[in-house]
Amino acid sequence: MTQLALVIDLNVCVGCHACVTSCKEWNTSGPAGYMSDDNPYGKDPTGTFFNRVQTFEVGAFPMTETVHFPKSCLHCEDAPCVPVCPTGASHKRAEDGIVLVDYDKCIGCKYCSWACPYGARELDEHQKVMKKCTLCVDRIYDESLPESERKPACVLACPTNARLFGDIHDPESEVSVAIREEGGYQLMPEWGTRPANHYLPRRKTRMHIHEDELQRADNPLKKEERLPRGPVTEPTLDDSTSW
Amino acid sequence: MHPAFSVIFLTTLIGVGQGLFLALVTGQTYAAVKIVPMQDPVTFFAWGSLVSLLFLAAGLLASFFHLGHPERAWRAASQWRTSWLSREVIVLPLMMAAAFAYGLLHYFGIDPVIWTSPEGTSLSLTLAVGLAGSVVAFALFVCTGMIYAAIRFLQEWATPLTVINYILLGGASGFTLAAAFAAWTAPELVRFFGGWAVIITVLAAGSRTASLVRNARLKPKSNLQTAIGVRHTRIVQKAQGAMGGSFNTREFFHGAPQAVFQAVKWTFLVLVFPVPLALLWAGMDGADRGLLAAAFAVQYVGLLAERWFFFAQANHPQNLYYQAA
Numbered sequence: 001m002t003q004l005a006l007v008i009d010l011n012v013c014v015g016c017h018a019c020v021t022s023c024k025e026w027n028t029s030g031p032a033g034y035m036s037d038d039n040p041y042g043k044d045p046t047g048t049f050f051n052r053v054q055t056f057e058v059g060a061f062p063m064t065e066t067v068h069f070p071k072s073c074l075h076c077e078d079a080p081c082v083p084v085c086p087t088g089a090s091h092k093r094a095e096d097g098i099v100l101v102d103y104d105k106c107i108g109c110k111y112c113s114w115a116c117p118y119g120a121r122e123l124d125e126h127q128k129v130m131k132k133c134t135l136c137v138d139r140i141y142d143e144s145l146p147e148s149e150r151k152p153a154c155v156l157a158c159p160t161n162a163r164l165f166g167d168i169h170d171p172e173s174e175v176s177v178a179i180r181e182e183g184g185y186q187l188m189p190e191w192g193t194r195p196a197n198h199y200l201p202r203r204k205t206r207m208h209i210h211e212d213e214l215q216r217a218d219n220p221l222k223k224e225e226r227l228p229r230g231p232v233t234e235p236t237l238d239d240s241t242s243w
Numbered sequence: 244m245h246p247a248f249s250v251i252f253l254t255t256l257i258g259v260g261q262g263l264f265l266a267l268v269t270g271q272t273y274a275a276v277k278i279v280p281m282q283d284p285v286t287f288f289a290w291g292s293l294v295s296l297l298f299l300a301a302g303l304l305a306s307f308f309h310l311g312h313p314e315r316a317w318r319a320a321s322q323w324r325t326s327w328l329s330r331e332v333i334v335l336p337l338m339m340a341a342a343f344a345y346g347l348l349h350y351f352g353i354d355p356v357i358w359t360s361p362e363g364t365s366l367s368l369t370l371a372v373g374l375a376g377s378v379v380a381f382a383l384f385v386c387t388g389m390i391y392a393a394i395r396f397l398q399e400w401a402t403p404l405t406v407i408n409y410i411l412l413g414g415a416s417g418f419t420l421a422a423a424f425a426a427w428t429a430p431e432l433v434r435f436f437g438g439w440a441v442i443i444t445v446l447a448a449g450s451r452t453a454s455l456v457r458n459a460r461l462k463p464k465s466n467l468q469t470a471i472g473v474r475h476t477r478i479v480q481k482a483q484g485a486m487g488g489s490f491n492t493r494e495f496f497h498g499a500p501q502a503v504f505q506a507v508k509w510t511f512l513v514l515v516f517p518v519p520l521a522l523l524w525a526g527m528d529g530a531d532r533g534l535l536a537a538a539f540a541v542q543y544v545g546l547l548a549e550r551w552f553f554f555a556q557a558n559h560p561q562n563l564y565y566q567a568a
Contacts, residue, residue, distance in 0.1 A: 020484070044487040052484025054564060056467075058475045069471050071484065071564060083325035084393070086332060087318035105318055108311015111328050113494060114244070117396040117465065119561025122490040128311025185472050188465050188560065191396060199472055 003077060003097035004135055005168045005196035006155070007175045007184060008070050011203050013162040015053055015068030022157035023051040023072075023133075030138050032103055036126040048124045050133040051154055067202065070163070072154075073120040073133035074187060074195030075099050081112040081121065090130070097169075097196060098137055103129045117191050135165075168196055244397070245494050246554035252305035254387055255416070255546045257335065258409065260298030261380040262417010263424070264342050266436055267291045268373035270421070273435070275370055282429045284349040288369070291424055292346025295417075299339045327393050331386035338383045341376030348372060384410040391553075398461050399557040404454040411447035412515070412546060418443055419519055419542050422527070423535035430530045437527040437535070441520060444542075448516040451549070455508075458556060470563040480566040492565050497555035507552045514545025 027050055028035040037047035051072040058065045075092075079099050082092050089105035090112045092098070101112075101121075106129040113121040113130060121132045136152035139145065149156065155163045166175035175198070178184060184198035267288055274281040282288065307313040319332040348354060348369045358366040388406030395401045418440035425432040467478050483492075497504065519542040526534030 039487070046485070046487045046489060049485070049489070052489075053482075054480065054484045055482035056471060056473070057479045057481050058473055058477070060477055066481070067471065067473060080394075080396070083322075084328065086320075086322050086326045086329035087315070088322050089318075105315065106312065107315045107319055109309060109319070109328065110311075110494065111326075111390070113490070114397065114559070115394050117560040119491045119495065119559070119564055123311065123494070125490075187472060188469050190464050190469060191560075201472065 001097075001169050002095065002167050003075070003169045003196050004140070004166070005075055005097075005175060005198065006072070006135070006152070007164040007166075007168075007178050007198045007200060009162040009164070009178075009182070009200040010067060010069065011162075011200060012160040013053075013068045013070060014160055015055055015066075016159060017053050018157040018159060019070055019154035019163060020049060020051050020053055022153040024049060026136060026139065026153035027134070032134075032138070033127060035131065036124050038125065046125070048122050048131050050122075050131065065202070070154075071118070071120070072197070073099060074118060074193075074197040075133075075135065077194035077196055078192060080191075080193055081116045084111050084115040086111065096167075098135050099132070100134055100137065101130050101132060103127070103131075106130050117188055117193065118195075140165075168198070244554045244557045244559060245497055246551045247309055249305050249307075249309035250554070251547055251550040253302045253309070254409070255543065255550055256298050256302035256305060257338075257383065257387070258413025258546070259416045259420055259543065260295045260302060260342070261338060261383055262414045263291065263295040263298065263420050264338070264345070264373075264417070265377055265380050265414060266418045266421030266439070267295070267345070268370075268377050269439065270429075270432060270435065271370050271373055275366070276364055279435050280431060282432065284352060284354070284369070287425075287428045287432075289346045289350035290428065291421070292342050292349065294420070294424060296339060296342045296346065299335070299342060303335060303339070327386055327389040331383065331390060334379060334383045334386050338376070338379050341372065341379050345369060345372050345376055381410070384413055391557075396560050397557045398464065399458045400553075402454065402457060404450055404457065407450045408447065408454055411443055411450050412549065415440060415444040415447045415515075415519075416539065416542050416546055419523065419535075419539045422523060423532070423539045426526070426530045426532040426535045433530040433535070434527050437523050440538075441523055444516060444520055444523075451515075463558070463560070465560040465563060467563050467566070470560070480564075483565050483567050491561060495559040495562055495565070499555065504552075504555055507548050507555070511545050511548035511552055514541055515549055516545075518542075519545070 024035060035048040039045045051070060054069045054071055056067045056069060058067055075098055079092050082090050087105045087107055089102040091100060093100060108123060108128040110123055121130050124131050140150050140152065142150060151165050155165045164175050164178055166173040168175050170176060178200060179198045182200045184200050186195045186198060270279065273279040310316060319329055322329040323333055354367045354369045356365045356367050357371060385406055388409035391400040392402060392405040418436055422433055422436040422440050425436050468474055519538040522534050522538035522541065526538060
């Protein structure tokens with residue numbers, strides 16, 4: 001079994017939206033057709049995106065922290081959006097676990113978007129079909145690309161390497177190791193959807209200074225000064241005599 | 244959730260159609276055991292079935308306005324194993340076929356007795372078709388209700404009360420229409436249908452109130468902490484990933500001011516239950532056509548408000564990601 005997924009490291013995401021723009025660029029140019037954009041430079045711009053970066057402020061001033069939160073389809077292992085689809089357009093691929101929409105079968109009833117607790121699906125206002133992250137399925141298997149580029153566009157675009165891509169069912173994959181060792185977690189675990197995408201939490205590197213590090217234990221006078229020693233003319237310990 | 248008028252009309256119109264069909268079959272069943280007099284097959288049953296069919300067809304028509312690609316709607320019948328929406332897509336045409344067959348058999352008087360009990364009660368062909376159609380009508384109510392009750396994320400809907408409300412509210416409007424229809428075509432049955440309409444409306448008032456009480460006490464299962472996975476009591480959204488709106492800010496919010504939201508609730512509580520009950524009560528004496536028709540009209544308008552409120556009240560967990568909307 002393979003379950004492809006993204007692991008997003010909130011510790012290093014700087015909220016630059018490079019993943020958002022590269023996602024849109026790749027997928028609006030893809031074989032599945034454009035992604036709508038209305039009034040992109042006017043009042044009330046709106047459009048279809050597979051990926052969005054939101055920003056939250058945690059804590060009260062001055063103890064605040066800004067968390068940038070990239071949000072896309074989580075490719076749930078128990079995807080609730082799939083069984084509700086009346087046409088079978090919404091499906092989860094057995095071979096790699098990617099949840100996809102067949103745009104030629106979708107009737108645009110929006111029922112799957114109601115059945116997704118994460119709001120990961122967006123109806124394209126012009127094509128009238130439901131759209132969502134495809135994990136760049138048209139790029140990750142493309143053998144005309146160098147192997148290092150067979151990754152989702154958002155992963156390649158991230159300047160801080162906050163997005164990892166791989167098979168979370170392979171225990172030795174980069175993503176599995178990151179989840180296991182860096183405290184990866186799932187969103188809204190209470191619904192039992194088992195999201196494949198994981199997030200890595202904010203991690204603080206703190207310096208711990210203990211009392212005995214400030215006060216040298218081998219300092220007999222408890223004073224930070226040079227050790228007393230006899231005149232330089234006298235023999236030293238190195239000469240096996242005492243002074 | 245954003246209340247879509249296509250779905251509001253779909254669910255209320257087919258509810259009336261199913262309820263009226265159930266009322267007609269109830270009338271014939273009571274007539275078969277000689278509790279009420281049998282009515283004319285053409286003026287009462289055939290035309291009654293036609294009215295029921297028209298409501299079902301109007302609901303079906305309204306449903307197409309909900310779809311982005313109505314020309315592909317036939318595909319929606321394929322996933323009946325897992326999707327309640329797909330099941331509804333199959334059962335609604337079945338319901339229309341049952342109403343059509345029931346009316347057609349009555350119209351042409353094709354009504355041979357197919358079974359007689361030792362006590363002399365006979366089961367005729369039309370009654371058998373009607374009873375089978377009644378099963379379909381209940382199945383359709385269950386499908387419609389389960390479309391909403393099956394989405395566990397929408398806690399306001401994820402309750403058996405949703406299905407019960409669809410059955411009782413659809414039944415109440417259908418029997419009220421049957422009482423008004425009988426005022427024109429079968430005056431001696433006005434009290435029969437009116438009595439049932441009163442009973443079902445009172446039951447519906449109970450179950451709808453129960454769901455309102457339940458929803459007022461709901462505790463949301465998700466919160467912003469689990470939504471983004473940051474354990475802190477104070478989290479404020481500063482940006483939602485789009486400068487203008489998006490599908491997420493349009494589809495999942497009703498957008499009405501709180502005062503309107505509350506007003507719609509009280510409007511439906513008045514228009515669906517007490518007003519039609521009073522009009523039915525007054526209209527049953529002397530089979531007053533005007534009062535009974537008004538009872539149905541008022542209750543239907545109330546049901547439109549009820550359905551708007553049903554959608555608007557449901558709070559989707561994805562809204563946690565759009566606090567600023």
